[in-house]
Every structure is written in C-alpha cells, then in structure tokens.
Amino acid sequence: MKSQEPLKRSGIFEEKSSLVQRLRAVMIAVSVFILLGFVGMYLTTQPFLSTLKRMNAANITMTSISAALDSLETAEKEIEALPDAKLTKDVRFVFFEAQKLFKTSLETAIKHSGKFEKIPESLKLSVKSNEEFVKNARLVLKHAADKNKIFTKEELAAEILVARQYAQETRESLRHAFLLTKDNSDDDFKYIYAKRFQPILAALVISSAFLIFVFIFGFSITNRLRRALRNLSMATGEVAEGNLSYKAPILNEDELGHLTFAFNDMTEALQAQKDNLQTTADRIATLQHITGLFSEALTPKEIFSIIVDQGLKAVGAQASVIGTVSEDGNFLMIQKMEGYNYKFEDTPLSSPLPMAEVVRYGQPIFITSKEDLFEKYPFLIGNTVEKLAHAIMPLQVGSECLGSLTFSYSQNKSFPQDEKDYLIALTRQSAQALHRSQLFDDARQAIQARDEFLSIASHELRTPLTPLKLHLQGLSRTVKKEQDVPKEKILTIAETCDRQVTRLSRLIENLLDVSRISSGKLTLNKETFNLKSMIEEVVRHYADQLRNVETEIFVEAESGIEGFMDKVRIEQVLINFLTNAGKYAPGKPILIKLTKSDGVAKLSVKDQGPGILEHDQARVFERFERIKTGENIGGLGLGLYISKQIIEAHGGKISLESEIGSGSTFITTIPLFYEEPTNPNMTAGRFL
Amino acid sequence: MKTLSLMLLFTVISFPLWAQRNVVLIVNESNPISSLSAFQISEMYLKKNRTWPNGEAVRFFDRSDESIERKSFLSSILRRSSRELEQFWIGQKLYTGNSAPSQLSSDKMTFALVSRFPGAIGYILEDNFLENKGIKKIEVTGTP
Numbered sequence: 118m119k120s121q122e123p124l125k126r127s128g129i130f131e132e133k134s135s136l137v138q139r140l141r142a143v144m145i146a147v148s149v150f151i152l153l154g155f156v157g158m159y160l161t162t163q164p165f166l167s168t169l170k171r172m173n174a175a176n177i178t179m180t181s182i183s184a185a186l187d188s189l190e191t192a193e194k195e196i197e198a199l200p201d202a203k204l205t206k207d208v209r210f211v212f213f214e215a216q217k218l219f220k221t222s223l224e225t226a227i228k229h230s231g232k233f234e235k236i237p238e239s240l241k242l243s244v245k246s247n248e249e250f251v252k253n254a255r256l257v258l259k260h261a262a263d264k265n266k267i268f269t270k271e272e273l274a275a276e277i278l279v280a281r282q283y284a285q286e287t288r289e290s291l292r293h294a295f296l297l298t299k300d301n302s303d304d305d306f307k308y309i310y311a312k313r314f315q316p317i318l319a320a321l322v323i324s325s326a327f328l329i330f331v332f333i334f335g336f337s338i339t340n341r342l343r344r345a346l347r348n349l350s351m352a353t354g355e356v357a358e359g360n361l362s363y364k365a366p367i368l369n370e371d372e373l374g375h376l377t378f379a380f381n382d383m384t385e386a387l388q389a390q391k392d393n394l395q396t397t398a399d400r401i402a403t404l405q406h407i408t409g410l411f412s413e414a415l416t417p418k419e420i421f422s423i424i425v426d427q428g429l430k431a432v433g434a435q436a437s438v439i440g441t442v443s444e445d446g447n448f449l450m451i452q453k454m455e456g457y458n459y460k461f462e463d464t465p466l467s468s469p470l471p472m473a474e475v476v477r478y479g480q481p482i483f484i485t486s487k488e489d490l491f492e493k494y495p496f497l498i499g500n501t502v503e504k505l506a507h508a509i510m511p512l513q514v515g516s517e518c519l520g521s522l523t524f525s526y527s528q529n530k531s532f533p534q535d536e537k538d539y540l541i542a543l544t545r546q547s548a549q550a551l552h553r554s555q556l557f558d559d560a561r562q563a564i565q566a567r568d569e570f571l572s573i574a575s576h577e578l579r580t581p582l583t584p585l586k587l588h589l590q591g592l593s594r595t596v597k598k599e600q601d602v603p604k605e606k607i608l609t610i611a612e613t614c615d616r617q618v619t620r621l622s623r624l625i626e627n628l629l630d631v632s633r634i635s636s637g638k639l640t641l642n643k644e645t646f647n648l649k650s651m652i653e654e655v656v657r658h659y660a661d662q663l664r665n666v667e668t669e670i671f672v673e674a675e676s677g678i679e680g681f682m683d684k685v686r687i688e689q690v691l692i693n694f695l696t697n698a699g700k701y702a703p704g705k706p707i708l709i710k711l712t713k714s715d716g717v718a719k720l721s722v723k724d725q726g727p728g729i730l731e732h733d734q735a736r737v738f739e740r741f742e743r744i745k746t747g748e749n750i751g752g753l754g755l756g757l758y759i760s761k762q763i764i765e766a767h768g769g770k771i772s773l774e775s776e777i778g779s780g781s782t783f784i785t786t787i788p789l790f791y792e793e794p795t796n797p798n799m800t801a802g803r804f805l
Numbered sequence: 806m807k808t809l810s811l812m813l814l815f816t817v818i819s820f821p822l823w824a825q826r827n828v829v830l831i832v833n834e835s836n837p838i839s840s841l842s843a844f845q846i847s848e849m850y851l852k853k854n855r856t857w858p859n860g861e862a863v864r865f866f867d868r869s870d871e872s873i874e875r876k877s878f879l880s881s882i883l884r885r886s887s888r889e890l891e892q893f894w895i896g897q898k899l900y901t902g903n904s905a906p907s908q909l910s911s912d913k914m915t916f917a918l919v920s921r922f923p924g925a926i927g928y929i930l931e932d933n934f935l936e937n938k939g940i941k942k943i944e945v946t947g948t949p
Contacts, residue, residue: 275917282864282907282918292902 130378133370136338143334150327154320161319164312168305174229175302178236181226182295186288188219189247193284196254196277200270205262212258216251223247226294236297243290246283253280345373352380361388393535400539403431404546411550417441420554421453424522424547429455432540434524436504440464440472441512441520441551445735449473449520456525458503469496471509472521479518481510481541486529506530508540512548519551577624577753581617588614627755631740634762641683641766648711648718649674651684655691656709667704670695674711678718680789686763687787693756694722694783702726702780713789717769721784728777737773760785767791827931828878831915831940833923836861840944843882849926850883851893852903861924866915867906868928874912878928882945916940 192215195208202208223244230236257276260268268276345368352365364381367374410423425437436456440449440463449472451461466473471482471494484490484507491498504525512519522544532540592610595602633639656670691709698707705725712719729737736742738761741754757771764771769787830846832838837859841849848854849863857863868875870887879885885893894905909915912929919925920939934942 271913272917275914275921278907278909278914278918279921282866282922285904285907286862286864289903292898292904294902296900296902 130375131370132372132375136341136369136371136373139334139338139371143331143338146330146334147327150323150330154323154327157319157323158316161316165309165316168309171232172302172305172309174232175298175305177229178226178233178298179295179302181222181229182240182291182298185219185222185226185243186291186295188215188217188222189250189284189288189291191215192219192250192254193281193288196257196280196284199257199261199277200273202261205258208261209258212254216247219247223291230294230298233298233301236294236301239290239294239297243287243294246287246290250280250283250287253283256280341369342373344368345377349373349377349380352377352384356384356387361385361391397535400431404542407431407543408546408550411546411553414550415554415557417452417551417554417558420547420551424551425453425455428522428524428543428547431543432508432524432536433526434508435527436525438472438523438525439512439520439547442466442476442518449476452520469494471507472523475509475511475521476518479511479513481508481537481544483508483532483537485531506532508532508537510540510544512544512551514548514552519548519555522547574624574628574753578621581621581624585614585617585621588617624753627753627759630759631755634759639762639766641686643681643683645679645681646684648678648680648687648720649676651688652691652709652711652720655688655695659692659695668699668702669706670709671706672709672711674709675713678711678713678789680718680787681791682767682787682789683763687767690760690763690785691720691722693760697756697783698722698724698726705780716789718787718789719784720787721782723780723782725780728779729773729775729781730777734773734775738771757783828874828881828928829931829934829942830882830926830928830945831919831934831942832926833919834939834941835923836926836941836943838943840946842947843884843945844947846926846945847883850906852897852901852906857924864918864922864925865906866918866925866927867908868915869908869910872910874928874930875908877930882928 192212195202195212195215199205199208223240227237227240227244230240253276257273257280260273260276348365348368352363355363361384363384365377367377367381407423407427410427411420414420414423421439424439429435429437434456436454438451438454438457438461440451440461442448443450443463447466449464449466449468451463454461464470464473466476471484475482482493484493487502487505490502490507504527506526506529507523508525509521509523511521524540588610592602592607595606630639652672652674656672660670695707695709698705702724708721708723710719710721710723738757739754740758742758761771764785764787767787768791769785771783771785773781773783775781830841836857838857845854850865850867852863852865855863868878875887879887879890883890890905894903897903897905907918909918909927912933915927915929916935916937916939919927920937
C-alpha cells in the first residue's frame, strides 16, 4: 500500500510571453495603421489640396483678368468713340466706371495670383500700362471736353491712339497673365489628373498592409487562442469523466499557458487528494479486515501471527517482530518475527535498543534510514543492519505497555504523518487484541486453575472426610455390635476424627482467607508482642506433630524483639513454613532464625529438603501452586500465597533461597511497627 | 473690256513695281539704334523682341492693312503675306495674348506716335520720309 505523499505543486510557471501584450500590440498596431492611413491620406492628398487651391486661385485670377479685360475693352471703346460722342461726360462716366471695375478685378487677380510665378509681374505691367492709359485717356477726355477746341481732330486722334496703345499694352499684359494662369492651371490639372490614383493607391497599400497584418497576427493569435481553448475544453471534459491524470498540453508560455498550467496543477492536486482518499479508504478497510481477524483469534499466539502476517501486508513492510513484556516486567520476550535473516533474542527492558526504549517511554520511534539509525543509536555503528527503515511502536493499552511491535523496510522511508498515524492505529488495534487475548488466556488459565483447584480441593476436602466418615461408621458399627466398647478404642477413633476435622477446618480456613484476600477484606488485628515468645509457643504447639515425622526444630531467635503485628497471622505464616518443611523434608531438621535490624525483623525457616528449581521459586508464592516432587504431597497450594499476602499486608517482604539438594530457606522481613495505607484493609493482590 | 484688260495688265505689271517700293523704318530720336537687321525688325514687329537694348519697350506701329506702306513692308522686310500675319496674330492672341501692332492710317499719325513714344518704331515709304523733330530713320540690313 503506497503511502500518502504530501501535496506539492509541480513547479512554477514562467510566462515568457503575453497574449494580452500581444493583443495590446495588435491594437496599438491597428491604431498606428489607422494613423498611418490618415497621415498617408493627408500626405497624398495634400499636394492635391495645394494644387486645387492653386487651381482655385488661378480660376479666380483668370475670371478677374477676364473681367478686367472686359472693363478695359469698355473703357478703350469709350475713348475710341470719344470723337463721335455727343457728351464727353457720358464717355467719362462710362470710362471711369469701367476703370473702377478694371481696378477691382485687377486687384482681385493680383491678390490671387501671388502663388504663381511671373503672373504678378505681368499684372503689375498691366497696372503700369493701365495707368498710362488712364493718364492719356484723361488727357484725351480733357482735350475732348475742351470747349475752345484747341486740339485738332488729328491731334485728338493721335492722343487717342497713344491712349489706345497703352490700352493695348495693358491688354497684352493681361492676356499674357491670363495665359500664364491658364497654363499653370492646366499644369495643375495635369498634375492632379496624373496623380489622381495616388490617394487611392496609398489607401489601398495601407489597407492591404493593414489587412495583411491583421490577417497574419489575428490569425496567429486566434489560432493560438483556439488551440489553447480547445485543449482546455478537452481537458475539462476528461476531468469531468474522472480522468484526473489527464494533462492538457501547454502550447505557449503566455497567460493561456499559465491558465493551462494552473488547470493541470489543479487536476494533479485533485488526483493526489483522490489517491489520498483511496489510500485512507484502503487503510480503513485493511484495519477493519484485521480487526475482524482479531475478533476470531482467541490466544495470544494467534494474535501474534495475525499482527505479523497481516501487518506486513497492511503497511508494506518486509519484516516484522513482536515482543511482549515478561511477567516480572524486566524483559521483552520475542513472540514472533518474520522477514529477518537473524534471530531476535529476548531483551532486557533496560537495554538501549529501540525495542526496549519504546516500552520504557511509551512513544513510537521512526527510523528513516541506516544513517538515521546510527545517528540515534551510535552504539549500533559497525553492526550489520539488514533493513534500512524501521517503525518501532509500543503495544499500549491504557497506561500499561504490553510490549513492542516493529515493522522494518528494505528501503529508506520518510514516514509522513498519515503513515505514522496508520501504523499507530494498527499497533493500537493489535495491542487491544493482544490484551483481550491475554485476558482470555488468563481467564482460561484461571478457569483451568479453578477446575484444578476444585479437583484438588474436592480431593483434599474429601481426604479427611473419608476417613472421618469411615471412623465414625466403624464406631457406629462397633457400638452396635459390641456392648462394651473399650474406652481406648473410642478415644483413638475420636482423636483420629478430631485430627481429620482439624485438617478439614484448616483447609476451609485457608480457602476463606483466600476469599477474604481476593475481596480485600482480610483485616489485621494488631497487637504488640514478643516475637521470640511467639516462635517458641508455635514450636511447642507443633513439636509433637513434627516429632512423629522425626523432624527436629532448632530455634535461633534474638530476645527482646517486639513488634506491633497481627500475632495470629504471623503465627499462621510460621506454621505454613513449618508445615511445608515437614511435608517436603520429613525427618530433616528445621532451623528457625529471628534477627532484628533497623526496625525490621527478619524471620527465616530453613529446611534440608530437596530444594526448589529456580524457575519454580517465584511460582510457589502463587495460588494453587504446588511443587511437584514425584511424591504425592497433599494441600491446596495456598499456604505460601496466604503467607505472602499476610507479610505484604504488614509492609514486609517474603522471599525464597533454595538450591537443589541443599534445601530451601523461606525468609520474611517485617517492619516491627508498620503504618498501614489509608485503606486499613489489606490490598487484594493480583486479581485476574 | 479693253480697258479692263489694260488695267489688269497694268496691275500685274505694276505689282512688282509697288512691291518694290522701299519703306524706311523710323524710330524715336532718343533711340540710340541706327540700324537694324530685317530679322531684328521682324522680331520686333512680331513682338518676339519687346525691348530695345537700352531697356525701352518696343512699340511697333503698323499701317493699315491695304496701305501701300504695309504691303511694301511686308514684302520687302518682313517677307510675309498679310494672310500669314493675320493667322499669326490669331495664334499669338490665343497663346501669348499678344495682339498685332496698332495700325496707323497715315504718315502723320506714324510720325506723331513714333515721336511720342521713346521706344516706338514705325515705317513709311521712303519717298514720304521727312526729317522731323522727334524721329529718325534707321538703316535696315540683311533680309529676314
């Protein structure tokens, strides 16, 4: 199962070009083209405008010259007709009126002829000639009006000729000017005519260039837009159909490319989220599956198999090992391992190894690589490390750590947070399943122990009852059969019955003590007494019984040791020790020692029995535990358990020193004056 | 019939006679020119040259169309017919604005106007030339 990688962007998109800028450039180019068009049209039509202005001026000049010629002709005719005119003043009037018109026309012509070469010169000549004409005409008019008739007709005619000569010169100048103007106008017209297509051509050229530009760039831009949008549209369709891995091609490094890049980024993120969700769903399903398997498993062994086998598949590891804390809490016992080429040994919990560390501190350890391992655990440098990455987790139930679970990988691993959470969830499930299996196992063992106890108890209880019943039945038969039953016989039977009842009573009392201890209702009735006296009293009381089995008791007790204890219970402990010694080492001497040190009394009972194996030494203080020696030794196996509870209730400790073949020494250390905990009742002890 | 024939004969015979009658060119006495070639005279008459060397405007005075002086002038100096001139002046009027020189009806008018304008030039029959205040005769050299 792949782990969830953190979501990350596939990169940063660099816009190396810009569609917006390109469009702006096109708009600017269009504007420039339009401006160029205007400028081009202006420049191409400007000569036409100038020429048309010239032509207009020429027209006005020609018109004015024509008007001037007409006026001149009128004036000349008047002068010419003067000799035959009836009234000189009429001639004068017409002449000068004509002259006014002439002057006005000429002024207009001169005004509008400024743009032309030579024409103003001709017009000025005509002005000059006309002045001479007028001057001579005045003379003629004057002479004509002369009542004295000094001048002859010939003289007058000559003067008229002179005037007319000037008029002719004026006319010639005007005509010359007119023709020049006309030539200019014709030239202008030819010029305009020759270049009449120029503005159109200019407009065509600019329009064509503009169209080509618009076509090329517009086509390029629209094509680019169309392809990019089509790709995006296709990509959107693919994504809508669920194909999140589809990547739209990035055609350009502009805004559209950026948009496409962002789109691809988005789909990549969606795909990653989908993958993450799928991974999470897969993990949940896996956990549920494993939980289902756990629910079918009953024993810790079955749980270990499921944890390792299923766990390896679930987390994708190549090896796994599971260890549980030993009963004494000092070791990590390897229960199952898989995938390693070496064998894990049971490890002390004080070991610096990570497997032990997680149990001590209750926190998981994730090692990402060999380098990480050596960095965290330098003492492992130089060792051959088979796997590279490891996840070591405590099997924690509440505040209790049951052991540790390790998954190892053949490649380096970064252990992202979601994977850590998954591993921890799996470990938690495993711990709970293990805890349940242990409870089940304990329950099964308890039931088994209970059954065994019931079997033993029924046997032990029946043992004294059977002879008791037999003796009583025998007595009954004897009394019925014999009239005089000897007193000794009755006494013997009675003593035998008494012993059996005592034995039965003791057994029942032990059972009741166990019940009280289990329910926490074993109360201590403390008093101050002398321990040595108590020992001697017990020895005296049991001396006869033990003498029957040829067992001698030796006492080495310091005097003056007084303690505040429950005397009956302490006696019970001593009696248990002596009873066991008598059972397991009959005929061998028993040594009782009593010493005191720092307010603590040390009481030991040593026998010379066969001894107890080391692995049985802790067990003897458990309920219903009996050492099997090959001999059929009775008892419920409760004496030492009850003794341990009594001593611990007094704040003391009980221990055993034993060697095979050298006997056993049961040692108790009891504070002489012990302050009980707040709850005066004894603690209930280990309770399943 | 006879008379008519005689007259016709006389005209034909006399044509060259009157055609060969000399004309003299007269200018204003202030004009420093003393001689002109026929070509120069033609240029002036046709208004192709409108200025004297001294800058004075040329004013050529012609004679009436049917006058002997004009005929003689045209044949001896200008060497053009009246019809040709007529067409010439139509063209000139159209294309240059120039009009034909003013026509004078008599020698007296010619004298009066030539003496009146410093740049004037005219012609009269040699026979009719009189020394006059204000005018002088110039020599005509060459042929057009």
